[in-house]
Structure formats: structure tokens, C-alpha cells
Amino acid sequence: MTPRFTQALLLAAQAHEGQCRKGTSIPYIVHPVGVAGLVARYEGDEDLQIAALLHDVLEDAGPHYEDRIAHFGERVLRVVHGCTDGVPDATGQKADWKERKTTYLEHLRDADVDTLLVSGCDKLYNALSIQEDLLEVGMGVFARFKAGREGTLWYYGELAKIFSERSCPVGPALSAVVDGLHQLAS
Structure with a gap:
């Protein structure tokens, strides 16, 4: 990695300082770092790893x-x-959850391959986190999400379909994790 990666990591840490993962005491910065790791695993270059580090900065x-x-x-x-x-x-308010997610799903249908890879790694990381929490905490994990159990499972199911249809490298892994979420949540 070059100094650019370190600078991006510092910016992400500053932007997310004091934030925690939804419903946990886990520092938020572990998420973008984990997503950057997945991008590297799926052969994304330094620009895409940097984008992964910064992917939630504007939003959060x-x-x-x-x-x-x-x-x-x-x-x-x-x-x-x-x-x-x-x-x-x-x-400090965002648009309605369902509206934002539906619009984002439509966006992914035409998104460029760079965005698709980083977004796919983000969603895979989140789905893996939900899976771990389901195993450790149980169904109460869905109370963390505005959409609850049904909305969360719907959204990740739709994401898995799109990433698979678009032949995104993370599509198979995301589909497998989403299948596991449905099994654990039933």
C-alpha cells in the first residue's frame, strides 16, 4: 500500500470517530477497513480499496x-x-428507508463495475455481520434495523439477486450468506 491508503484510512477514522456499528459498541471504523479487505480479496486495486475505506463517509x-x-x-x-x-x-435526516433502498437497488442494476465491487463487498460484510449476530444474539438483532426482520431479509435478498445477475465477483458469496440468513431467521 502507498501513503494514499494510509491517508484514506486516517480520513475514514476521523469521519467515523465516535461512531459505533448499529446496536453495538464496536467502533464503526472496523466496517470500512473490513470492506477494504474484501475488496482486496476480490482483486480490487488501491483506488477501489480507498473507495471502500471512504464509502460511508458522505452518508454518515x-x-x-x-x-x-x-x-x-x-x-x-x-x-x-x-x-x-x-x-x-x-x-441530519435522510429520506424514507424503503424509498432509499428501492432507489439504490435500481441504481445497482446499471452501476459501473468499480462501484458494483465496492458496494458488493460492503453488503457482504454487512450480511456476514448480521449472520454472526443472529448466531450470537438471536432474532433480536433485527430490532437494530428500521426495516426489521422482513425488510432486512427482503433487501439483502434483492441485493444478492442483483450482484449475481451482474456477475459481480462477490455475488456467489453474498447469495450463500443471504440463504443462511433466511435459514437462521426462520
């Missing part, structure tokens, strides 16, 4: 980070935008 820390992300290049910024399903408004 705000649009004022855009110029700092642009410092890493147009490709990184494009992928970060492509992985963002909603930026908070001036009051």
Missing part, C-alpha cells in the same frame, strides 16, 4: 467531506458516490 459524516474525498481522485469519488444511498439533509 456529511457532504462537507466531498472535497477531502476528491483529493483521492475522480474514480474514488465516483465510487463513493455510487455506494451512497442517501446523504443527510441540513437537519
Whole structure:
């Protein structure tokens, strides 16, 4: 890795400082680092690994980070935008969950391959986390999500279909994990 990767890691850590994974005490920064690891595993280059580190910055820390992300290049910024399903408004609110997710699913049907890989790794990481939590915590894990059990399973099922249909390298792994989620949640 080059110093660019380290700089991106620092920016992600600053942007997510004080944030935790939904419903846990796990520092949020472990998520983008894990997604970057999956991108590397699926042979994404340094730009895509950097985009993975920064993929939630606009969504979770705000649009004022855009110029700092642009410092890493147009490709990184494009992928970060492509992985963002909603930026908070001036009051910190996002659009309705179902509306954002439906729009994002439609976006993925035509997204470029770079965005598809980073987004797929993000969704795989999240699905694996849900799977682990189902095994450890049980069905209560779904209380963490606005959409509850049904909405969460619907969304990940739709994601798995799209990533598989688009022949994204993470598609088979995501499909397998989503199948496991359905089994554990039934």
C-alpha cells in the first residue's frame, strides 16, 4: 500500500470517530477497513480499496467531506458516490428507508463495475455481520434495523439477486450468506 491508503484510512477514522456499528459498541471504523479487505480479496486495486475505506463517509459524516474525498481522485469519488444511498439533509435526516433502498437497488442494476465491487463487498460484510449476530444474539438483532426482520431479509435478498445477475465477483458469496440468513431467521 502507498501513503494514499494510509491517508484514506486516517480520513475514514476521523469521519467515523465516535461512531459505533448499529446496536453495538464496536467502533464503526472496523466496517470500512473490513470492506477494504474484501475488496482486496476480490482483486480490487488501491483506488477501489480507498473507495471502500471512504464509502460511508458522505452518508454518515456529511457532504462537507466531498472535497477531502476528491483529493483521492475522480474514480474514488465516483465510487463513493455510487455506494451512497442517501446523504443527510441540513437537519441530519435522510429520506424514507424503503424509498432509499428501492432507489439504490435500481441504481445497482446499471452501476459501473468499480462501484458494483465496492458496494458488493460492503453488503457482504454487512450480511456476514448480521449472520454472526443472529448466531450470537438471536432474532433480536433485527430490532437494530428500521426495516426489521422482513425488510432486512427482503433487501439483502434483492441485493444478492442483483450482484449475481451482474456477475459481480462477490455475488456467489453474498447469495450463500443471504440463504443462511433466511435459514437462521426462520
